[in-house]
Amino acid sequence: MKNWMKTILWTLIVLFVLFSVPSPKPSLAMKYYAFNRLYFGHRLPIIIPVYDKTLDDDIIGQTTQDEHGQFHVRINPKNNPTQDEENNTLKHEMCHVETWVMDDGDGDHGIAFGRCVRRVADDSGVDWTDIY
Numbered sequence: 263m264k265n266w267m268k269t270i271l272w273t274l275i276v277l278f279v280l281f282s283v284p285s286p287k288p289s290l291a292m293k294y295y296a297f298n299r300l301y302f303g304h305r306l307p308i309i310i311p312v313y314d315k316t317l318d319d320d321i322i323g324q325t326t327q328d329e330h331g332q333f334h335v336r337i338n339p340k341n342n343p344t345q346d347e348e349n350n351t352l353k354h355e356m357c358h359v360e361t362w363v364m365d366d367g368d369g370d371h372g373i374a375f376g377r378c379v380r381r382v383a384d385d386s387g388v389d390w391t392d393i394y
């Protein structure tokens with residue numbers, strides 16, 4: 263086989279492999295880390311959000327704080343069918359983490375929360391109502 267044929271053959275093999283292997287869905291932990299860097303200046307505590315299928319059907323995502331001050335972010339996979347929806351829900355919950363103390367510590371959608379949502383929406387190029 264001639265060298266140019268080998269080059270073309272290997273190029274086709276590499277392209278086939280690159281495009282046939284599905285890229286893995288980024289984990290919630292990876293997204294949380296990335297969003298914390300991009301939209302929160304790494305100010306949020308390091309936590310690992312989880313999917314929780316046991317959340318009530320009307321809950322899209324939930325942030326709570328335990329007695330040790332540790333935040334828990336749960337995403338309802340049933341109500342976040344697309345990556346965009348999941349991303350927006352995660353941003354919403356991350357604003358709860360950022361504003362927990364300012365908004366009375368009960369996951370309230372208060373003034374500080376609203377400011378956070380608008381800032382993150384602007385920075386990430388989505389409509390604020392998609393996050394609120």
Ligand SMILES: [Zn+2]
Nearest residue numbers: 354358369371
């Ligand atoms: Zn909320």
